[in-house]
Amino acid sequence: MEIQAAVVRSFDRPPRYEPYELPAPSDEDQAVVDVVAVGLHPRVRSGASGSHYTSTGKLPMIPGVDGVGRLADGRLIYFVADDDLAGPMATRTVVDLRRTVELPPGADVVKVAAAMNPAMSSWVALRRRVPIRPGQSVLILGATGNAGQMATQVARRLGAGHIVAAGRNESRLSGLGADIAVPLTEDALAEAASEVDLVIDYLWGKPAAAAMMAVLRARTDRSRELNWIQIGSVAGPTMELPSVALRSANFRLQGNGQGAVSTRGYLAELPSLIDEITSGGLTVDTHTAPLAEVESAWTQPEQPGARTVLVP
Template sequence: MDIHAAVVNSFDNPPRYEPFDLPAPTDEDQEVVDVLAVGLHPRVRTGASGSHYTSTGKLPLVPGVDGVGRRADGRLVYFVADDELVGPMATRTVIDSRHSIPLPDGADVVKIAAAMNPAMSSWVALRRRVPIEAGQSVLILGATGNAGQMAVQVAKRLGAGRVVGAGRDQARLSALPGIGADATVALTDDADVTATALAKEAAEVDLVIDYLWGKPAGDAIMAVLRARADRGRALNWIQIGAMAGPTIELPSVALRSANFRLQGNGQGAVSTRTYLEELPSLVEEIESGGIAVTAKAVPLADVESAWNAPEVPGVRTVLVP
Protein backbone atom coordinates (compact mmCIF):
# COMPACT_ATOMS: atom_id res chain seq x y z
CA MET A 1 0.00 0.00 0.00
CA ASP A 2 1.53 3.31 -1.07
CA ILE A 3 1.53 6.00 1.62
CA HIS A 4 3.67 8.98 2.61
CA ALA A 5 5.73 8.84 5.78
CA ALA A 6 8.57 10.39 7.74
CA VAL A 7 11.30 7.95 6.74
CA VAL A 8 14.64 7.52 8.52
CA ASN A 9 17.27 6.26 6.07
CA SER A 10 20.26 7.18 8.23
CA PHE A 11 20.62 7.48 12.00
CA ASP A 12 22.70 10.61 11.41
CA ASN A 13 19.96 12.53 9.58
CA PRO A 14 16.40 13.60 10.39
CA PRO A 15 13.45 11.82 8.77
CA ARG A 16 12.33 12.92 5.32
CA TYR A 17 8.77 13.01 4.04
CA GLU A 18 8.62 10.60 1.13
CA PRO A 19 6.59 7.74 -0.38
CA PHE A 20 6.64 4.48 1.54
CA ASP A 21 5.26 1.02 0.91
CA LEU A 22 3.10 0.08 3.91
CA PRO A 23 3.01 -3.69 4.49
CA ALA A 24 -0.47 -5.18 4.78
CA PRO A 25 -1.74 -6.55 8.11
CA THR A 26 -0.53 -10.10 8.68
CA ASP A 27 -3.12 -11.35 11.21
CA GLU A 28 -6.56 -10.61 12.62
CA ASP A 29 -5.19 -8.46 15.45
CA GLN A 30 -3.71 -5.94 13.03
CA GLU A 31 -5.54 -3.21 11.15
CA VAL A 32 -4.81 -0.18 8.98
CA VAL A 33 -5.76 3.22 10.41
CA ASP A 34 -5.62 6.74 9.02
CA VAL A 35 -3.15 8.60 11.24
CA LEU A 36 -4.48 11.88 12.65
CA ALA A 37 -1.78 13.02 15.07
CA VAL A 38 1.63 11.83 16.32
CA GLY A 39 3.68 13.43 19.09
CA LEU A 40 7.34 14.32 18.45
CA HIS A 41 8.52 13.13 21.87
CA PRO A 42 12.14 12.86 23.07
CA ARG A 43 11.65 9.08 23.02
CA VAL A 44 10.79 9.34 19.30
CA ARG A 45 14.03 11.21 18.64
CA THR A 46 16.20 8.63 20.41
CA GLY A 47 14.49 5.84 18.51
CA ALA A 48 15.06 7.60 15.20
CA SER A 49 18.74 8.12 16.04
CA GLY A 50 19.23 4.44 16.90
CA SER A 51 20.35 5.37 20.43
CA HIS A 52 17.39 4.07 22.43
CA TYR A 53 17.96 0.79 24.26
CA THR A 54 15.16 -0.85 22.26
CA SER A 55 16.68 0.04 18.88
CA THR A 56 17.26 -2.89 16.49
CA GLY A 57 19.55 -0.91 14.20
CA LYS A 58 17.40 -1.73 11.16
CA LEU A 59 16.82 0.86 8.44
CA PRO A 60 14.78 2.33 6.87
CA LEU A 61 12.29 2.98 9.62
CA VAL A 62 9.27 5.17 10.27
CA PRO A 63 9.52 6.68 13.78
CA GLY A 64 6.94 7.23 16.48
CA VAL A 65 5.85 5.49 19.67
CA ASP A 66 2.14 6.32 19.79
CA GLY A 67 -0.55 8.24 17.99
CA VAL A 68 -4.19 8.91 17.31
CA GLY A 69 -5.87 7.34 14.29
CA ARG A 70 -9.20 6.70 12.66
CA ARG A 71 -10.38 3.17 12.02
CA ALA A 72 -12.11 2.06 8.85
CA ASP A 73 -15.48 2.38 10.61
CA GLY A 74 -14.76 6.01 11.50
CA ARG A 75 -14.05 5.53 15.19
CA LEU A 76 -11.17 7.36 16.84
CA VAL A 77 -8.49 5.35 18.59
CA TYR A 78 -5.36 6.05 20.61
CA PHE A 79 -2.68 3.43 19.99
CA VAL A 80 0.73 2.45 21.24
CA ALA A 81 3.07 1.59 18.37
CA ASP A 82 4.33 -1.97 18.07
CA ASP A 83 8.09 -2.39 17.72
CA GLU A 84 7.52 -4.99 15.00
CA LEU A 85 5.32 -2.75 12.85
CA VAL A 86 5.82 0.43 10.83
CA GLY A 87 5.86 3.52 13.06
CA PRO A 88 2.97 5.99 13.14
CA MET A 89 4.61 9.05 11.53
CA ALA A 90 2.79 8.40 8.28
CA THR A 91 -0.48 9.13 6.54
CA ARG A 92 -1.61 5.59 7.34
CA THR A 93 -0.12 2.83 9.46
CA VAL A 94 -0.78 -0.69 10.73
CA ILE A 95 -1.56 -1.04 14.42
CA ASP A 96 -2.04 -3.96 16.76
CA SER A 97 -5.64 -3.40 17.85
CA ARG A 98 -4.87 -5.06 21.19
CA HIS A 99 -2.57 -2.10 21.95
CA SER A 100 -5.21 0.55 21.40
CA ILE A 101 -8.18 2.10 23.16
CA PRO A 102 -11.23 3.88 21.74
CA LEU A 103 -11.52 7.64 22.10
CA PRO A 104 -14.74 9.62 22.50
CA ASP A 105 -16.19 11.36 19.47
CA GLY A 106 -14.90 14.90 19.31
CA ALA A 107 -11.75 14.15 21.30
CA ASP A 108 -8.93 16.67 20.87
CA VAL A 109 -6.59 14.40 18.92
CA VAL A 110 -3.68 16.86 18.94
CA LYS A 111 -3.85 17.34 22.71
CA ILE A 112 -4.03 13.60 23.32
CA ALA A 113 -1.11 12.88 20.97
CA ALA A 114 0.92 15.57 22.75
CA ALA A 115 0.17 14.55 26.32
CA MET A 116 -0.18 10.79 26.56
CA ASN A 117 3.49 9.82 26.24
CA PRO A 118 5.01 12.39 28.62
CA ALA A 119 2.20 12.05 31.17
CA MET A 120 2.19 8.26 31.04
CA SER A 121 5.64 7.96 32.62
CA SER A 122 4.69 9.53 35.95
CA TRP A 123 1.08 8.26 35.82
CA VAL A 124 2.16 4.62 35.56
CA ALA A 125 5.04 5.15 38.00
CA LEU A 126 2.71 6.46 40.71
CA ARG A 127 -0.17 4.12 39.94
CA ARG A 128 1.65 0.85 39.29
CA ARG A 129 5.42 0.98 39.89
CA VAL A 130 5.18 2.45 43.42
CA PRO A 131 1.50 3.21 44.06
CA ILE A 132 1.23 6.54 45.81
CA GLU A 133 -0.71 6.74 49.07
CA ALA A 134 -2.93 9.72 49.79
CA GLY A 135 -1.00 12.51 51.45
CA GLN A 136 2.49 11.28 50.56
CA SER A 137 5.06 13.81 49.35
CA VAL A 138 6.80 13.69 46.00
CA LEU A 139 9.95 15.27 44.57
CA ILE A 140 10.05 15.73 40.79
CA LEU A 141 13.67 15.93 39.66
CA GLY A 142 13.63 17.60 36.25
CA ALA A 143 10.30 19.33 36.83
CA THR A 144 11.00 22.07 34.30
CA GLY A 145 10.86 19.68 31.34
CA ASN A 146 7.60 18.82 29.58
CA ALA A 147 7.26 15.41 31.26
CA GLY A 148 8.36 16.89 34.59
CA GLN A 149 5.72 19.61 34.44
CA MET A 150 3.08 16.96 33.80
CA ALA A 151 4.46 14.87 36.66
CA VAL A 152 3.77 17.76 39.05
CA GLN A 153 0.14 17.76 37.91
CA VAL A 154 -0.11 13.96 37.93
CA ALA A 155 1.21 13.69 41.48
CA LYS A 156 -1.36 16.19 42.72
CA ARG A 157 -4.19 14.50 40.81
CA LEU A 158 -3.25 11.17 42.36
CA GLY A 159 -3.38 12.49 45.91
CA ALA A 160 0.07 13.79 46.81
CA GLY A 161 -0.03 15.94 49.91
CA ARG A 162 3.07 17.90 48.93
CA VAL A 163 4.93 18.18 45.63
CA VAL A 164 8.42 19.65 45.26
CA GLY A 165 9.63 20.55 41.78
CA ALA A 166 13.36 20.77 41.06
CA GLY A 167 14.92 22.02 37.83
CA ARG A 168 17.34 24.42 36.19
CA ASP A 169 15.10 26.68 34.09
CA GLN A 170 14.27 29.50 36.50
CA ALA A 171 11.38 30.88 34.44
CA ARG A 172 9.66 27.50 34.22
CA LEU A 173 10.51 26.77 37.85
CA SER A 174 8.67 29.90 38.96
CA ALA A 175 5.58 28.75 37.04
CA LEU A 176 5.35 25.37 38.82
CA PRO A 177 3.33 26.62 41.85
CA GLY A 178 0.62 27.58 39.39
CA ILE A 179 0.17 23.93 38.35
CA GLY A 180 0.40 22.33 41.77
CA ALA A 181 3.94 22.52 43.17
CA ASP A 182 4.07 23.34 46.87
CA ALA A 183 7.78 24.19 46.77
CA THR A 184 10.57 24.49 44.20
CA VAL A 185 14.32 23.94 44.21
CA ALA A 186 16.70 25.51 41.71
CA LEU A 187 19.35 23.08 40.49
CA THR A 188 22.45 25.24 40.10
CA ASP A 189 26.13 24.76 39.35
CA ASP A 190 26.87 25.37 43.03
CA ALA A 191 26.58 21.86 44.49
CA ASP A 192 26.52 23.06 48.11
CA VAL A 193 23.76 25.60 47.52
CA THR A 194 21.68 23.03 45.65
CA ALA A 195 22.20 20.39 48.34
CA THR A 196 21.13 22.84 51.04
CA ALA A 197 17.97 23.72 49.12
CA LEU A 198 17.11 20.07 48.54
CA ALA A 199 17.70 19.27 52.21
CA LYS A 200 15.37 22.08 53.22
CA GLU A 201 12.49 21.32 50.84
CA ALA A 202 12.75 17.61 50.06
CA ALA A 203 14.41 15.79 52.97
CA GLU A 204 11.17 14.12 54.02
CA VAL A 205 9.65 13.17 50.66
CA ASP A 206 8.29 9.65 50.21
CA LEU A 207 8.80 9.29 46.45
CA VAL A 208 11.04 10.79 43.79
CA ILE A 209 10.30 10.89 40.06
CA ASP A 210 13.67 11.35 38.35
CA TYR A 211 13.90 12.57 34.75
CA LEU A 212 17.55 13.66 35.00
CA TRP A 213 19.83 10.90 36.29
CA GLY A 214 23.56 11.62 35.89
CA LYS A 215 25.39 13.82 38.39
CA PRO A 216 22.32 15.86 39.47
CA ALA A 217 20.58 12.66 40.59
CA GLY A 218 23.61 11.32 42.43
CA ASP A 219 24.05 14.61 44.27
CA ALA A 220 20.34 14.84 45.04
CA ILE A 221 20.17 11.31 46.46
CA MET A 222 22.93 12.05 48.94
CA ALA A 223 21.56 15.48 49.86
CA VAL A 224 18.13 14.07 50.64
CA LEU A 225 19.36 11.00 52.54
CA ARG A 226 21.79 12.96 54.69
CA ALA A 227 19.06 15.42 55.73
CA ARG A 228 16.42 12.79 56.47
CA ALA A 229 15.24 12.74 60.09
CA ASP A 230 14.44 9.03 60.01
CA ARG A 231 16.54 7.09 57.54
CA GLY A 232 14.50 3.98 58.28
CA ARG A 233 11.44 5.51 56.59
CA ALA A 234 11.15 4.35 52.99
CA LEU A 235 12.32 6.59 50.16
CA ASN A 236 11.32 5.24 46.75
CA TRP A 237 13.37 6.69 43.91
CA ILE A 238 11.84 6.03 40.47
CA GLN A 239 14.26 6.61 37.60
CA ILE A 240 12.52 7.48 34.31
CA GLY A 241 14.70 9.75 32.16
CA ALA A 242 18.38 10.49 31.69
CA MET A 243 18.46 14.08 30.45
CA ALA A 244 21.61 14.82 32.51
CA GLY A 245 23.51 11.66 31.58
CA PRO A 246 23.15 7.89 31.19
CA THR A 247 25.25 6.88 34.19
CA ILE A 248 25.49 7.75 37.86
CA GLU A 249 28.17 7.60 40.55
CA LEU A 250 26.61 6.63 43.87
CA PRO A 251 28.38 5.73 47.11
CA SER A 252 27.40 2.29 48.38
CA VAL A 253 26.59 3.83 51.75
CA ALA A 254 23.44 5.31 50.18
CA LEU A 255 22.02 1.81 49.91
CA ARG A 256 23.21 0.61 53.32
CA SER A 257 22.52 3.58 55.57
CA ALA A 258 18.89 4.22 54.66
CA ASN A 259 15.68 2.52 53.57
CA PHE A 260 16.37 3.63 50.03
CA ARG A 261 14.79 1.83 47.07
CA LEU A 262 16.02 2.60 43.58
CA GLN A 263 14.10 1.35 40.57
CA GLY A 264 13.16 2.37 37.04
CA ASN A 265 10.00 2.83 35.05
CA GLY A 266 9.92 2.28 31.29
CA GLN A 267 9.65 -0.32 28.55
CA GLY A 268 10.44 -3.64 30.18
CA ALA A 269 10.04 -2.47 33.78
CA VAL A 270 6.27 -2.43 33.35
CA SER A 271 4.39 -4.76 31.02
CA THR A 272 2.56 -3.52 27.94
CA ARG A 273 -0.66 -4.85 29.41
CA THR A 274 -0.19 -2.75 32.55
CA TYR A 275 0.38 0.38 30.48
CA LEU A 276 -2.72 -0.33 28.41
CA GLU A 277 -4.86 -0.79 31.51
CA GLU A 278 -3.93 2.73 32.63
CA LEU A 279 -4.62 4.47 29.30
CA PRO A 280 -8.39 5.07 29.62
CA SER A 281 -8.12 6.86 32.95
CA LEU A 282 -5.24 8.98 31.66
CA VAL A 283 -7.22 9.96 28.55
CA GLU A 284 -10.06 11.09 30.83
CA GLU A 285 -7.67 13.29 32.83
CA ILE A 286 -6.25 14.90 29.69
CA GLU A 287 -9.64 15.41 28.05
CA SER A 288 -11.10 16.96 31.23
CA GLY A 289 -8.17 19.37 31.58
CA GLY A 290 -6.97 17.74 34.79
CA ILE A 291 -3.54 17.45 33.14
CA ALA A 292 -2.76 20.48 31.00
CA VAL A 293 -0.60 20.43 27.88
CA THR A 294 0.42 22.97 25.27
CA ALA A 295 0.62 21.46 21.79
CA LYS A 296 1.80 22.80 18.46
CA ALA A 297 0.45 21.07 15.34
CA VAL A 298 2.84 20.86 12.37
CA PRO A 299 2.12 19.23 8.99
CA LEU A 300 3.76 15.82 8.63
CA ALA A 301 5.16 17.00 5.29
CA ASP A 302 7.28 19.49 7.26
CA VAL A 303 8.80 16.81 9.50
CA GLU A 304 12.40 17.58 8.49
CA SER A 305 12.17 21.26 9.46
CA ALA A 306 10.18 20.41 12.62
CA TRP A 307 12.86 17.91 13.60
CA ASN A 308 15.63 20.50 13.24
CA ALA A 309 13.73 23.37 14.89
CA PRO A 310 14.74 24.23 18.47
CA GLU A 311 12.24 22.95 21.01
CA VAL A 312 10.07 25.57 22.69
CA PRO A 313 10.02 24.97 26.45
CA GLY A 314 6.61 23.75 27.58
CA VAL A 315 5.35 23.04 24.06
CA ARG A 316 5.05 19.56 22.53
CA THR A 317 5.19 19.35 18.72
CA VAL A 318 2.55 17.13 17.12
CA LEU A 319 2.80 16.04 13.49
CA VAL A 320 -0.49 16.02 11.61
CA PRO A 321 -0.78 14.26 8.21
Protein backbone atom coordinates in the same frame (compact mmCIF):
# COMPACT_ATOMS: atom_id res chain seq x y z
CA MET B 1 0.01 0.04 -0.20
CA GLU B 2 1.99 3.19 -0.91
CA ILE B 3 1.79 5.90 1.73
CA GLN B 4 3.69 9.08 2.59
CA ALA B 5 5.79 8.85 5.73
CA ALA B 6 8.65 10.32 7.72
CA VAL B 7 11.37 7.81 6.85
CA VAL B 8 14.66 7.40 8.73
CA ARG B 9 17.39 6.04 6.45
CA SER B 10 20.35 7.11 8.56
CA PHE B 11 20.60 7.49 12.35
CA ASP B 12 22.58 10.71 11.98
CA ARG B 13 20.01 12.54 9.83
CA PRO B 14 16.42 13.69 10.42
CA PRO B 15 13.65 11.67 8.79
CA ARG B 16 12.47 12.79 5.35
CA TYR B 17 8.92 12.88 4.02
CA GLU B 18 8.78 10.41 1.16
CA PRO B 19 6.78 7.51 -0.32
CA TYR B 20 6.87 4.24 1.60
CA GLU B 21 5.40 0.83 0.89
CA LEU B 22 3.22 -0.11 3.86
CA PRO B 23 2.89 -3.86 4.47
CA ALA B 24 -0.69 -5.11 4.71
CA PRO B 25 -2.13 -6.32 8.05
CA SER B 26 -1.03 -9.89 8.73
CA ASP B 27 -3.97 -11.06 10.83
CA GLU B 28 -7.36 -10.08 12.26
CA ASP B 29 -5.78 -8.28 15.22
CA GLN B 30 -4.25 -5.69 12.89
CA ALA B 31 -5.91 -2.89 10.93
CA VAL B 32 -4.94 0.03 8.72
CA VAL B 33 -5.72 3.45 10.18
CA ASP B 34 -5.53 6.97 8.85
CA VAL B 35 -3.12 8.77 11.15
CA VAL B 36 -4.66 11.94 12.57
CA ALA B 37 -1.96 13.20 14.95
CA VAL B 38 1.38 11.94 16.27
CA GLY B 39 3.62 13.44 18.94
CA LEU B 40 7.28 14.30 18.35
CA HIS B 41 8.47 13.18 21.80
CA PRO B 42 12.08 12.93 23.07
CA ARG B 43 11.51 9.16 23.09
CA VAL B 44 10.73 9.37 19.36
CA ARG B 45 13.93 11.29 18.71
CA SER B 46 16.10 8.80 20.61
CA GLY B 47 14.50 5.91 18.73
CA ALA B 48 15.12 7.61 15.38
CA SER B 49 18.77 8.22 16.30
CA GLY B 50 19.29 4.59 17.29
CA SER B 51 20.31 5.64 20.81
CA HIS B 52 17.31 4.31 22.74
CA TYR B 53 17.93 1.07 24.63
CA THR B 54 15.17 -0.67 22.66
CA SER B 55 16.70 0.21 19.27
CA THR B 56 17.29 -2.77 16.95
CA GLY B 57 19.50 -0.83 14.58
CA LYS B 58 17.34 -1.74 11.59
CA LEU B 59 16.81 0.78 8.81
CA PRO B 60 14.81 2.18 7.09
CA MET B 61 12.24 2.89 9.77
CA ILE B 62 9.24 5.10 10.38
CA PRO B 63 9.61 6.70 13.83
CA GLY B 64 7.01 7.23 16.54
CA VAL B 65 5.77 5.48 19.64
CA ASP B 66 2.08 6.36 19.68
CA GLY B 67 -0.57 8.41 17.93
CA VAL B 68 -4.21 9.04 17.18
CA GLY B 69 -5.79 7.33 14.18
CA ARG B 70 -9.12 6.85 12.46
CA LEU B 71 -10.42 3.37 11.73
CA ALA B 72 -12.25 2.51 8.52
CA ASP B 73 -15.60 2.79 10.36
CA GLY B 74 -14.79 6.36 11.44
CA ARG B 75 -13.93 5.72 15.09
CA LEU B 76 -11.01 7.64 16.55
CA ILE B 77 -8.50 5.64 18.56
CA TYR B 78 -5.36 6.25 20.53
CA PHE B 79 -2.78 3.59 19.72
CA VAL B 80 0.57 2.45 21.05
CA ALA B 81 2.95 1.54 18.24
CA ASP B 82 4.08 -2.06 17.93
CA ASP B 83 7.85 -2.48 17.45
CA ASP B 84 7.20 -5.11 14.79
CA LEU B 85 5.03 -2.77 12.67
CA ALA B 86 5.69 0.45 10.78
CA GLY B 87 5.74 3.52 13.03
CA PRO B 88 2.98 6.12 13.20
CA MET B 89 4.68 9.12 11.54
CA ALA B 90 2.86 8.50 8.28
CA THR B 91 -0.38 9.28 6.53
CA ARG B 92 -1.52 5.73 7.24
CA THR B 93 -0.16 2.90 9.35
CA VAL B 94 -1.01 -0.56 10.63
CA VAL B 95 -1.96 -0.88 14.30
CA ASP B 96 -2.43 -3.80 16.64
CA LEU B 97 -6.04 -3.41 17.75
CA ARG B 98 -5.15 -4.90 21.14
CA ARG B 99 -2.96 -1.84 21.75
CA THR B 100 -5.68 0.73 21.07
CA VAL B 101 -8.29 2.64 23.07
CA GLU B 102 -11.31 4.30 21.48
CA LEU B 103 -11.48 8.03 22.17
CA PRO B 104 -14.65 9.65 23.51
CA PRO B 105 -16.67 11.91 21.19
CA GLY B 106 -15.22 15.40 20.92
CA ALA B 107 -11.77 14.43 22.17
CA ASP B 108 -9.01 16.90 21.27
CA VAL B 109 -6.82 14.58 19.19
CA VAL B 110 -3.83 16.94 19.21
CA LYS B 111 -3.80 17.14 23.00
CA VAL B 112 -4.16 13.37 23.31
CA ALA B 113 -1.24 12.84 20.92
CA ALA B 114 0.82 15.44 22.81
CA ALA B 115 0.05 14.43 26.39
CA MET B 116 -0.13 10.65 26.52
CA ASN B 117 3.59 9.92 26.22
CA PRO B 118 4.92 12.50 28.71
CA ALA B 119 2.10 11.78 31.16
CA MET B 120 2.38 8.01 30.91
CA SER B 121 5.81 7.82 32.56
CA SER B 122 4.74 9.36 35.87
CA TRP B 123 1.19 7.97 35.67
CA VAL B 124 2.42 4.39 35.38
CA ALA B 125 5.22 4.98 37.89
CA LEU B 126 2.81 6.21 40.57
CA ARG B 127 0.16 3.56 39.86
CA ARG B 128 2.21 0.48 38.95
CA ARG B 129 5.79 0.79 40.18
CA VAL B 130 5.24 2.54 43.51
CA PRO B 131 1.53 3.22 43.97
CA ILE B 132 1.24 6.59 45.67
CA ARG B 133 -0.77 6.82 48.86
CA PRO B 134 -2.98 9.85 49.54
CA GLY B 135 -1.09 12.64 51.21
CA GLN B 136 2.42 11.43 50.40
CA SER B 137 5.08 13.93 49.38
CA VAL B 138 6.84 13.84 46.02
CA LEU B 139 10.07 15.36 44.68
CA ILE B 140 10.26 15.79 40.90
CA LEU B 141 13.78 16.12 39.52
CA GLY B 142 13.74 17.75 36.10
CA ALA B 143 10.41 19.44 36.71
CA THR B 144 10.85 22.07 33.98
CA GLY B 145 10.88 19.56 31.12
CA ASN B 146 7.63 18.55 29.45
CA ALA B 147 7.45 15.20 31.23
CA GLY B 148 8.44 16.80 34.52
CA GLN B 149 5.73 19.44 34.21
CA MET B 150 3.22 16.71 33.47
CA ALA B 151 4.48 14.70 36.47
CA THR B 152 3.57 17.60 38.75
CA GLN B 153 -0.02 17.46 37.49
CA VAL B 154 -0.13 13.67 37.65
CA ALA B 155 1.18 13.51 41.21
CA ARG B 156 -1.44 16.04 42.31
CA ARG B 157 -4.27 14.19 40.53
CA LEU B 158 -3.21 10.91 42.12
CA GLY B 159 -3.31 12.30 45.64
CA ALA B 160 0.08 13.80 46.49
CA GLY B 161 -0.16 15.99 49.55
CA HIS B 162 3.05 17.95 48.97
CA ILE B 163 5.10 18.39 45.78
CA VAL B 164 8.63 19.75 45.46
CA ALA B 165 9.66 20.70 41.92
CA ALA B 166 13.39 20.93 41.21
CA GLY B 167 14.99 21.98 37.93
CA ARG B 168 17.91 23.72 36.30
CA ASN B 169 15.85 26.41 34.57
CA GLU B 170 14.86 28.47 37.58
CA SER B 171 12.87 30.96 35.48
CA ARG B 172 10.44 28.18 34.55
CA LEU B 173 10.00 26.69 38.02
CA SER B 174 7.27 29.08 39.09
CA GLY B 175 3.77 28.30 37.95
CA LEU B 176 4.26 24.52 37.73
CA GLY B 177 1.64 23.84 40.38
CA ALA B 178 4.10 22.49 42.96
CA ASP B 179 4.01 23.49 46.61
CA ILE B 180 7.71 24.38 46.55
CA ALA B 181 10.02 25.06 43.60
CA VAL B 182 13.78 24.87 44.17
CA PRO B 183 16.94 24.98 42.06
CA LEU B 184 19.10 21.89 41.67
CA THR B 185 21.49 22.70 44.49
CA GLU B 186 22.33 20.35 47.33
CA ASP B 187 21.47 22.93 50.01
CA ALA B 188 18.07 23.74 48.50
CA LEU B 189 17.17 20.07 48.07
CA ALA B 190 18.33 19.12 51.56
CA GLU B 191 16.12 21.82 53.04
CA ALA B 192 13.03 21.37 50.88
CA ALA B 193 12.98 17.65 50.08
CA SER B 194 14.60 15.79 52.96
CA GLU B 195 11.31 14.28 54.14
CA VAL B 196 9.72 13.32 50.80
CA ASP B 197 8.29 9.84 50.30
CA LEU B 198 8.80 9.51 46.55
CA VAL B 199 11.22 10.89 43.98
CA ILE B 200 10.48 10.95 40.24
CA ASP B 201 13.81 11.39 38.50
CA TYR B 202 14.04 12.57 34.88
CA LEU B 203 17.70 13.61 35.17
CA TRP B 204 20.07 10.89 36.40
CA GLY B 205 23.78 11.69 36.02
CA LYS B 206 25.67 13.96 38.40
CA PRO B 207 22.68 16.17 39.36
CA ALA B 208 20.66 13.16 40.51
CA ALA B 209 23.61 11.68 42.41
CA ALA B 210 24.15 14.93 44.25
CA ALA B 211 20.44 15.31 44.98
CA MET B 212 20.22 11.71 46.19
CA MET B 213 22.98 12.09 48.76
CA ALA B 214 21.77 15.54 49.88
CA VAL B 215 18.26 14.23 50.55
CA LEU B 216 19.45 11.07 52.31
CA ARG B 217 21.91 12.90 54.58
CA ALA B 218 19.25 15.44 55.60
CA ARG B 219 16.55 12.93 56.58
CA THR B 220 15.67 13.06 60.24
CA ASP B 221 14.65 9.40 60.23
CA ARG B 222 16.64 7.35 57.74
CA SER B 223 14.52 4.27 58.43
CA ARG B 224 11.55 6.06 56.88
CA GLU B 225 11.01 4.59 53.41
CA LEU B 226 12.15 6.61 50.40
CA ASN B 227 11.29 5.32 46.92
CA TRP B 228 13.36 6.74 44.07
CA ILE B 229 11.86 6.09 40.60
CA GLN B 230 14.32 6.60 37.75
CA ILE B 231 12.59 7.51 34.46
CA GLY B 232 14.79 9.75 32.32
CA SER B 233 18.48 10.52 31.84
CA VAL B 234 18.67 13.98 30.31
CA ALA B 235 21.67 14.84 32.53
CA GLY B 236 23.62 11.69 31.66
CA PRO B 237 23.22 7.92 31.23
CA THR B 238 25.37 6.93 34.22
CA MET B 239 26.11 8.05 37.76
CA GLU B 240 28.46 7.22 40.61
CA LEU B 241 26.37 5.91 43.48
CA PRO B 242 28.11 5.45 46.85
CA SER B 243 27.20 2.11 48.38
CA VAL B 244 26.43 3.88 51.65
CA ALA B 245 23.32 5.33 50.01
CA LEU B 246 21.81 1.87 49.92
CA ARG B 247 23.04 0.78 53.35
CA SER B 248 22.45 3.84 55.49
CA ALA B 249 18.77 4.44 54.77
CA ASN B 250 15.52 2.69 53.90
CA PHE B 251 16.14 3.63 50.29
CA ARG B 252 14.67 1.85 47.28
CA LEU B 253 15.92 2.66 43.79
CA GLN B 254 14.05 1.36 40.75
CA GLY B 255 13.25 2.38 37.20
CA ASN B 256 10.13 2.83 35.15
CA GLY B 257 10.08 2.25 31.41
CA GLN B 258 9.68 -0.34 28.68
CA GLY B 259 10.52 -3.63 30.35
CA ALA B 260 10.12 -2.45 33.93
CA VAL B 261 6.35 -2.63 33.43
CA SER B 262 4.79 -5.13 31.07
CA THR B 263 3.06 -4.06 27.89
CA ARG B 264 -0.17 -5.38 29.39
CA GLY B 265 0.39 -3.19 32.46
CA TYR B 266 0.89 -0.09 30.34
CA LEU B 267 -2.15 -0.84 28.21
CA ALA B 268 -4.31 -1.31 31.30
CA GLU B 269 -3.51 2.27 32.36
CA LEU B 270 -4.40 3.90 29.03
CA PRO B 271 -8.19 4.33 29.47
CA SER B 272 -7.93 6.12 32.81
CA LEU B 273 -5.13 8.36 31.55
CA ILE B 274 -7.10 9.24 28.41
CA ASP B 275 -10.06 10.14 30.63
CA GLU B 276 -7.86 12.54 32.62
CA ILE B 277 -6.58 14.25 29.47
CA THR B 278 -9.90 14.49 27.63
CA SER B 279 -11.71 15.76 30.73
CA GLY B 280 -9.13 18.49 31.31
CA GLY B 281 -7.72 16.93 34.48
CA LEU B 282 -4.29 17.03 32.83
CA THR B 283 -3.34 19.83 30.45
CA VAL B 284 -0.57 20.31 27.91
CA ASP B 285 0.55 23.10 25.59
CA THR B 286 0.90 22.04 21.98
CA HIS B 287 2.55 23.16 18.78
CA THR B 288 1.39 21.58 15.53
CA ALA B 289 3.27 21.16 12.26
CA PRO B 290 2.43 19.39 9.00
CA LEU B 291 3.87 15.89 8.70
CA ALA B 292 5.16 16.88 5.27
CA GLU B 293 7.47 19.36 7.05
CA VAL B 294 8.87 16.76 9.44
CA GLU B 295 12.48 17.43 8.47
CA SER B 296 12.32 21.09 9.47
CA ALA B 297 10.15 20.39 12.53
CA TRP B 298 12.72 17.83 13.66
CA THR B 299 15.54 20.34 13.67
CA GLN B 300 13.63 23.20 15.30
CA PRO B 301 14.30 23.76 19.02
CA GLU B 302 11.39 22.68 21.20
CA GLN B 303 9.18 25.52 22.38
CA PRO B 304 9.54 25.73 26.18
CA GLY B 305 6.68 23.90 27.85
CA ALA B 306 5.08 22.79 24.57
CA ARG B 307 4.96 19.44 22.80
CA THR B 308 5.19 19.28 19.00
CA VAL B 309 2.48 17.27 17.23
CA LEU B 310 2.72 16.36 13.55
CA VAL B 311 -0.52 16.31 11.59
CA PRO B 312 -0.77 14.53 8.19
